[in-house]
Amino acid sequence: MxxxxxxxxxxxxxxxxxxxxxxxxxxxxxxxxxxxxxxxxxxxxxxxxxxxxxxxxxxxxxxxxxxxxxxxxxxxxxxxxxxxxxxxxxxxxxxxxxxxxxxxxxxxxxxxxxxxxxxxxxxxxxAVSTMGHALDRMGLPSKLIHLLLMCYRYIFVIEQEYRRLNAAMRIRAFRPRTNLHTYRSYAYLVGMLFVRAAARAERVHQAMRCRGFQGRFHTMAQxxxxxxxxxxxxxxxxxxxxxxxxxxxx
Amino acid sequence: MTDTHQPSPLIAMRGVCFNYPGGPPILNDLDFELFRGERVGLVAPNGSGKTTLFHILMGLLKPCAGEVRIFGRPVHREQDFIEVRQRIGMLFQDADDQLFSPTVLEDVAFGPLNLGKSREEAATIARRTLARLGLEGFENRVTFRLSGGEKRLVSLATVLAMEPEVLLLDEPTTGLDDKTRHTLTHLIVAFDLTYVLISHNVPFLAATTDKTYSMEGGRILLDETVHFHEHVHAHRHGQVPHQHE
Known part of the structure; x- marks a missing residue:
């Protein structure tokens, strides 16, 4: 973490x-x-x-x-x-x-x-969140700030997903070696992480829209x-x- | 314009169809009505389209055919749903999808801020909502460091902070321990709101809903024929005389 x-x-x-x-x-x-x-x-x-x-x-x-x-x-x-x-x-x-x-x-x-x-x-x-809000107040483009804050929030979720996938591989007796099978398995793992991150992003956006998000962020920081x-x-x-x-x- | 003798439904779906491009139909000529004060449970096998139904009601997915009327008005475009989302709150299956802000207070205040509340008003509403759910002192907690149960309750707070008239709850008890599930049951019953609740947990449904619908073949079975019944179960210390709630 x-x-x-x-x-x-x-x-x-x-x-x-x-x-x-x-x-x-x-x-x-x-x-x-x-x-x-x-x-x-x-x-x-x-x-x-x-x-x-x-x-x-x-x-x-x-x-x-x-x-x-x-x-x-x-x-x-x-x-x-x-x-x-x-x-x-x-x-x-x-x-x-x-x-x-x-x-x-x-x-x-x-x-x-x-x-x-x-x-x-x-x-x-x-804290990273404080920095995000400060940058927002300094007039930086809000897209960049959302990127920063969202990365910060979801990097842990993605890391957990990585750990789960990795554990799922290991409990089926996967041991990394220098061979094509290992490379392919790792490629699948990374590919799956990307797919899951994209799906996650979609769901987060949906949840935000359900709460009235229309593209503009309001920050609470003072x-x-x-x-x-x-x-x-x-x-x-x-x-x-x-x-x-x-x-x-x- | 509500007729007091024959109340109009808050939500009315007629002949709604939905399928993903190239996929089989998920919803097929579905009819559904929800009236004020109703507390409906939706229990059906995985993949039968319950979540799809919620997403259509929130305007996240577009039906291929059929009519959806919410609060008496037909809804088609994104613009129509902006008002719908202010009055219908949806709790997502995965709390990590719902909580995206760094701190709890900011996440709960996100909805009110989107509704045009000032920063102070939003903070007041957020604090009040958290207190209502017994989450005092959570304001500055970091969302990703909350436990699973806390995440679920905070997600619920984020939805309730928008003071919705109708709640759509998508499997709210998944992954919760008994204690948190009890808390959630008591909270939901105490809401005095109209809601539709998807769950596989029969005791939870029995405690929180008045009627239960099932889904089959992309349709809702409206005959309320789903009945709860007792059956034999096994657990540790089962031979000791005991009672279940």
Missing amino acids: LAEPFAHGQSFVHGLDPRVRIATSTVFSCLVAVANSFTVLVIACMISLGLVLLARLDLAAVGRRVSVVFGFLILLWLILPLTYEGEPVGQWGPLVWHRPGVALAARISLKSFAILAAFTALLATM FPRQAGNRLFLVATTSAMLGLAWLEWLQ
Whole structure:
């Protein structure tokens, strides 16, 4: 089951307007993604870390979540320094490490950490449904939001269906092997999931029409105004302006 | 315009036929009438067209032939059914089809919001309906984390929140344990609504309906000849003297 371990809390960040958090994290991640200077990236990482601390999240859990990208980063650290042309920084037999490659791998690592940690602190601290409603209020196309919310609601139902089908296969002594029978059976399983998901979608739509749905969604969500919102917005905006100044005007 | 001497039926179906393209007829020259205050059970084998009948009444399927009149007016187009759906509520077989919102309150408020109620009104109606079904405190529960019985009761709340005049209940007791089935029985009896109920559960039908129709060959047998009778059954500790409700 898709857990939302950070979604519920009492911190300052949890109390912020979801729209403020979405807007801030979006702008911040774009800024970090295009920045090149190491000073800017290191400061961005510290800001992200600050946000995680501000959200009073379990640091070990955040670490586990952020570590998801480590495998990808290790791959970059292995390949980039060896394949980039430029000033060599080390040599071992035929292998030569180059400075530009090392710098690029370091940049990508810092960017990944900064963005991921900021998203964990700002976005993972709200339930998916809250995010859907916030995006709705921010004027995103309602079709996209329905897609998000419906996926979130029915992914579990589809997962249960998958488990049932899988169990039904196993109790009839199915054991995956490397042969055509296995591939065909798995193809049937996936095909059946698609068929069932489509049938489910049809029934859900019928049930919605029976309750007067005519294509327009109304949301119940309301976001209380809070003094912290303005404070947070001012602080993050000035921090991001500072970063942009360091990156492009300095 | 209701004639007090001879009340007109809320629902009247005459000569209704239905089949899926290329398939055998599911409903065949079906006649059916439902009057205000009636509590009708529909018991028939699987695949005999009970759910199809409900879907035609809600405008989800179109009959190939025949006439359907609801609240005295013929209904054909999607537009006609928009009003029908405000006054007839349908409980689906699978509660997961009915509950699509992240939280219980939002799901129950979905119908009232569609009827043009304001956010506050919808929330009030939703809370009231939940309380009526003994579901206080469920407002912020996440729908997919509810148990099977809770899902069924919340689905019922989503339908009742629209304050329908007629209920169509499609196998409401499937998959429920005895306790939840009892709760549901008491709730349904207490509604004081007109309803049609599909079920295979004979004690449940006996407790909730006044008459029971059967279906055969795509038609409804209107002669009310379905009678409940007792027969031998077996269960654990059967030799201990006991009573069934």
